[in-house]
Amino acid sequence: MCGIGGVFAECGPVSEGGLRAMALTLQHRGPDESAVWSEGRIGFAHARLSIIDVGGSHQPMHAVDGSWSVVFNGEIFNYRELRKDSDYPYHTDGDTEVLLAGLVRHGIRFVERLRGQYAFAAFHHETETLHLVRDRVGVLPLYYRNVAGGLVFGSEIKSIIRYVGCAPCVDPDSLDSYLAGRSVPSPNTLYADIRKLRPGHRVEVRASGELFEKRYWAPPAVDRAEWPDPREAVDAADTLIRDAVSAALVADVPVGAYLSGGVDSSLIVAVMKQLRGSAPLETFVAGFGDPRYDELAWAKRVSDYVGTKHHQVDVRAEDFLDLWPTLSWHRDAPLSEPADMAVFRLAQAARQHVTVVLSGEGGDELFGGYPKYRFASWARIIRRIPSGPRRVAGRLLEARLPKRLSRQRVAVRALSAESDLGQLVTWFAPFTSEERQRLLGSGPTTERQRSVPEGVDDIDRMLRFDLESWLPDNLLERGDRMSMAASLELRPPLLDHRLVEFAFSLPSEIKVRGGKPKWLLKEVAKRYLPDEVVLRKKVGFRVPLDEWFRSGICDNAWDRLTGSASFVASTFNRDEVCRLLMRHGSGRFNEESRIWTLLSLEVWHEACIKGWETFAPGEGTR
Template sequence: MCGIAGELRLDGRPARATVVEAMADSLVHRGPDSGGCWHDGSVALGHRRLSIIDLDGSAQPMISTDGRWALVFNGEIFNYRELRQQLRGYPFCTGGDTETILAGIVKHGVGFVDRLVGQFAIAVYDRRSRIMHLVRDRLGILPLYYYLDSHQLIFGSEIKAILSGLDSRPGVDLSSLDDYLWGRSVPSPHTLFDGIYKVQPGHRIEVAVGRELSDHCYWQPPAPTSVGWSAGAAVEAVDAAVGDAVRSALVADVPVGAYLSGGVDSSLIVAKAARFHPGRLKTFAASFGDPRYDELDYARQVSEHVGTDHHEVRVDAADFEELWPTLTWHRDAPMSEPADFAVFRLAQAARAEVKVVLSGEGGDELFGGYPKYRVARAMATASIVPGGVRRAIGGRLDQHLPERLARLRIALRVWSTPGRDEQYRAWFAPFSVAERMDLLGQVAARDTTQKSHTRDPIRAMLLSDLHVWLPDNLLERGDRMSMATSLELRPPLLDHRLTELAFRLPSSVKVRSGQTKWVLKEVARRYLPAQIVDRRKIGFRVPLDAWFRTSLRDTMFDRLSGPGSFVGEVFDRSAVRRLLERHDSGAFNEEIRIWTLMSLQVWHETFFSASRPSATTSTRRES
């Protein structure tokens, strides 16, 4: 994994090589091993490298042997050896995957990215046509941002690199605040920074002097196949595909380990990886020390069953106050999930032992693993009631449900959300439609809801999660928390070949007889004890409800309702205060809504206050 940055001047001026070098250096945590910068007239490219494949070669930026193409690349191409065999006519100078991409583009053009298996963000400049191509992998595993005006295109792996290249800091995109309140992140292509955008997953864009930006979608999940799948055939196909994905994700010239939460996804990956990995696989788990959410015992069971070299780390409330600004700087956005603090500490522990880790992201979004999938059809049926009626009933009931009925409260909020496609997002929404209106007042909002074109509510829900929740929340978080420690993260379940298989399968093998993620659990049953496969899903939870009434209470009130509060200024201050007091009473649990506002406040302090965290802030504490 690496960091890339660059500039293309559109106004006839020469590119600022020293600025691009500084942009790349702001990403040194993504690539501490080496760096490079190349410029030619109106274009400059910068790179920071984390050496994983071809350790002594493959320096970037890299120029094709015919001199036409200049490339910087973040990621890993798992099938690069096979692709090199198909490109034998190219005079290779290195043994890595970077030059494989370059050779393929020389021979086939930028469309060669369709053949890549792996995770990647690519910037490649055609010196002949003077077109800059920006390409992001199919699932959005790796990030790529850009800023474009009439004078310049500036891009980078993280927003901080773009900020380093701009003459003035952009303001807050107020139109994105409603999106943020929807899901604690902003869907592509927008961000919370005005004028800074994300390249969308599965897209490539082209920018050239005198032309409009061209955005091309090169990948979409396939439709279900018309050929009938038996349950047994589906299990066999998924078992083989998971094996292929894990085997591919182990391609590296450095040690590879794996996260192990004790859940089905990470446990299955560990069980598969241990079979292919030479020697004893190192595994890593984290805990907050709260018995309500602690899964360490399950992780230990899997480690003993598979035979891994297991490591554990614990996180407490002190980590939050200590790390919140620094990790927000790494995130370039509000910290969307409390568990990310543990993920960071987990990454620190892993980085002390290995340079690459496998993780379990994607299993729920591909195979229907969340509890909401179990009730998808029932919710669709119940939502026949007119939206206005549902909203009125839900609004009256919502405020009276106590903490012990938290799951019912979530379902009620979803049911009272008017539109079908809006309902799919509402499952993860911290604020209801009414609450967002109460907070936002006259602040503008945009409609970024993904429109579904299927009558199958389970598939529609899966597509919504694949397009929004997964890339803009889950994967963004995983990338930043691992890269903060210079650790490469690989989610094998998001191998695009496995993803395509998952979306060709019918919903009946994903949610079956009330069981979520049925087909993947049947695969896991072949490799893991039944008590791991059949246990109730807990998730990576943080005891915020208690912390916001004790150790974090004072900072919560001061930062959200005190003088100078960004949240207090941009949202309705009295509504914010009511929310805090409601939680403080102990009768209701408003932790996720308070967390959402606190994260936004810390983000604004981090990027817009006079004293901002710097790249030199230590994030390397050993566990």
């Protein structure tokens, strides 16, 4: 894993100093080596975390015939297989040169043969065309900005800002999207004029400056005829999961795993251990000192059962105030989840022992693991009620539900949304469209910028929507930034594109079967783990913010969200913000998600907008 950046200028030469500043800004992503290169109108910057061919594969890299130059972030898991099919005169043992060889022989469409997680830039010298490419599901990020002098791109937004050298501005049109989902969906960002390359897409920038975007991958449609027997699907899933984990173990450095005690990470760890035999396996878990959310005992039980060397890290309320600005700087965005900080602490602990970790991201989005998928049939029925009465009834019911029924409150809020798209958006939304309108003082824009994906039923549509939005823009972005902040590479084998294609070809009733979410994946997990681990109630990776917002960080929330210098107070309706804080403080309502969303936005603005020139990350996180 690495950090990449570069510029395609309207007319050369590019700024060598600007490229060096980009590489320095990305040093946490690649502490092992740094380099820049430029020629005429094109310039690349690279910061390397050495994983494969540790002593070689220096970047930026150029084809032996001079036709292509690349700067690459990520891993191509099938690079050895691709290398065997090539007669290219290799000088390294790494995957980057395999990419170059493929570009020389096949052109940019070679990307369709890659298996792995990647974001890269490739310049074709003869046609003077720059290609920007992001992996199929968006494990790794890539951003770009058109400026007066050309196009600037980078793994992280801060590197683009550093090259341009101008104060960043908030994109007001993206604030509604942020309030609707705690992150801004591709291709937009919270920064004006900076765009995020969408998963499974590539961009071509011609010599004239024209920019063309092309989607090169999409999940397949459901194929009921292919999987009439659920047991055959379980066997196929088992084979594909083992193959995906095996592929993700390709490395010339130590590889460990996160182990929360949930089904997904436990399955990954169990398969890893079988594949590695007697070789030691290091696993890592985070705890919060709150028995409502801690799964430490379950993680330990899985570790003992499988046979791993297990490590635990504790996260405290004090960590939040200390780390919040620094991790907002690393993410280039508001921290979408309190778990961001726990993931960073976990990455810090893991980095002391390994350079790569495998994780369980993707299991819920591929195989229907969230509780909301059980409500899919309700959504279809409730949509028959006219939107006006539906919204009124939903508001009344939600207001009367006690705070302990938080999941039911979310379900009521989502099911009573006024449209099909509103139902999809609202499941993970802190604020409804009406609440956003009261805060912003203008009509919501999110629903007008997005569409309902095609699907054979409500579960299928939910899964496809989450694959395109919640997964890459929230979970994967969090995983990448928080692990890279600790110079640790994160790999989610469940998001191997062959496994993703298999999962989306399955009928919904194989994934959510008899009202049981994630039935297929749990059937596979039963082959590796005890039933008590597989069948226990889902807890999720949660932080006890409800109590922390009433105690340790309560005063901080009031000061930041209502003070005279507050971005939130000056941008949103201050009375609505105060009302929200008072509701939570009363103890009768749990508004942690909404308070977190606003407070995280404020901290990001302090670090990344106000402090774009002067903010310095905390010790040990660069």
